[in-house]
Amino acid sequence: MKLTRRAATVVLAGSVMVGMAGCAKSDRTTDSNTASGSSSAGSGGGTASDTFTFGAAGAPEVFDPYYASDGETFRITRQIFQGLLGIKPGTADPQPELAESWEPSKDGLSWTFKLRQGVKFTDGEVFNAAAVCYNFERMFDQNEVAQAGPAEYWAYTMLGFKGSETESLYKSCEAKDDSTAVINLTRYTSDFPILLTLESFSMQSPKALKDGDANNVQKEGDGFKYPAYAMAPVGTGPYKLSKYDEANKTITLVRNDDFWGDKAKTANLVFKVIPDESTRRQELEAGSINAYDLPNPADWKGLEEKGNQVLVRPAFNILYMGLNPEKNDKLQDIRVRKAIYMALNRDELVQTQLPEGAKVATQFMPDTVAGYNTALQPMKYDPEAAKALLKEAGAEGMTLQFAYPSEVSRPYMPDPQKIHDALRANLEAIGIKVDVVTKPWNGGYLDGVDNGLFDAWLLGWTGDYNSANNFIGTFFGSDVNDFHTWKTDFGKTLSKELDDANGIVDEGERTTAYEAVNKKIMEDYLPGLPISHSPPALVVGKGVEGLTASPLTAEMFDTVTVTKS
Incomplete structure (x- = not known):
């Protein structure tokens, strides 16, 4: 049995989606990803707090x-x-x-x-x-x-x-x-x-x-x-569990005074579960929490103007459109897959729907991972050429069932519906009839992807760790495969190429092999369509210092100090 990892795309849990007003661009005043205190509450003013409170989007199981x-x-x-x-x-x-x-x-x-x-x-x-x-x-x-x-x-x-x-x-x-x-x-x-x-x-x-x-x-x-x-x-x-108050939705950790390293800066670390992003913002502004994750990109500028710090993580993710040639036989023709890709105006999507710092993807991994092929260029947006390819493949006027998730916001996909709407319009512009499907993230969508129920779908991946195999091996490998490509002839070849690359002990040779596989994925196979990389953020309130944003969303809080004005 092949495994898929969509249910475990969980380095950062999704929060309930809040509609994004207008464009997601931001005129941030800082590029720092480390909290260094705000001008209104620097380290020299106010009194130190013994508690750091984080607004969490969900409760632990x-x-x-x-x-x-x-x-x-x-x-x-x-x-x-x-x-x-x-x-x-x-x-x-x-x-x-x-x-x-x-x-x-x-x-x-x-x-x-x-x-x-x-x-x-x-x-x-x-x-x-x-x-x-x-x-x-x-x-x-x-x-x-x-x-x-x-x-x-x-x-x-x-x-x-x-x-x-x-x-x-x-x-x-x-x-x-x-x-x-x-x-x-x-x-x-x-x-x-x-x-x-x-x-x-x-x-x-x-x-x-x-x-x-x-x-x-x-x-x-x-x-x-x-x-x-x-x-x-x-x-x-550096901390140990003190209490989980399910009724009040708070988890309290206390400092481990016997910790072998530097002791935590605050004696108490509290996680307050607040599922709604707008409510988390209100509680930050009220001072009842000190930080929260995934602020709405449209709010970044406003948050900073009120003295908060938006810490932008380096993008370590990929948004893609998955394709299922087994369900829609038109997708078995690479000309059709290329036509769909050429129809997607990804530059416009990045500029209008994603936060500042997002960029168009050329392959299924970010450029910080060894094996990234720097020679690959984004496929050109060319709707006329896309129409010609569809005609050549006998797929003019084809119908494509295209799904997106509801009740979720992901680091790589802040507003799934808006992104889907933009890409759907691109597809319809070249004559493709789009059958729109949407299901809740944990209410049928992930299961639908795993079970191959959609022709095409929006999904993505935040890396677990810095490894090419954690990206393209997860997507197209022989043991774990998110795209169901083992059902195709090219997919079987691709899986073997990935297994071979992963088994190379010499780092230099392995990197070269992955670069070659990335080239084949994009030029010869095109099993799915990489869209973009997007930098997620977290926000800290006034007087918070010492929090370093992680591209893996793996922040540690033992270095954080809180000063009350």
């Missing part, structure tokens, strides 16, 4: 990051847990965290991690190599319910579990001594070890996992019943 798959949960667990590898602030690049260094064998199948010493979990248990191996074996050995459900990130990265038919990328873990752990793989992949930066691979207290029966996930109706541990997690991070 669990606090065990291994079973989580949404950005709102990860935003919280990121403050509580740490992994072997972390992410350098403001980038998508890995850096040491609980592992001080790591070294592969020549064949890339064994990785030796030298662990940080003097680290303890918040229950007092020592972090060491035995704890690392316990965590990996716990993740590997899951019951059937977890394998088919909440253990998503292991399934998508490691592929198989203990005893499953699918061979796992993970083979074993050895504790050589207290400060040395060796992780063995069944095959080489360019995703390892950077995939260890994912929240799902966080290190958790073995004692707490055992005592809390952490793996006892059960099916319950359409969802899952989690063990007690899932709501009482134990990590090594």
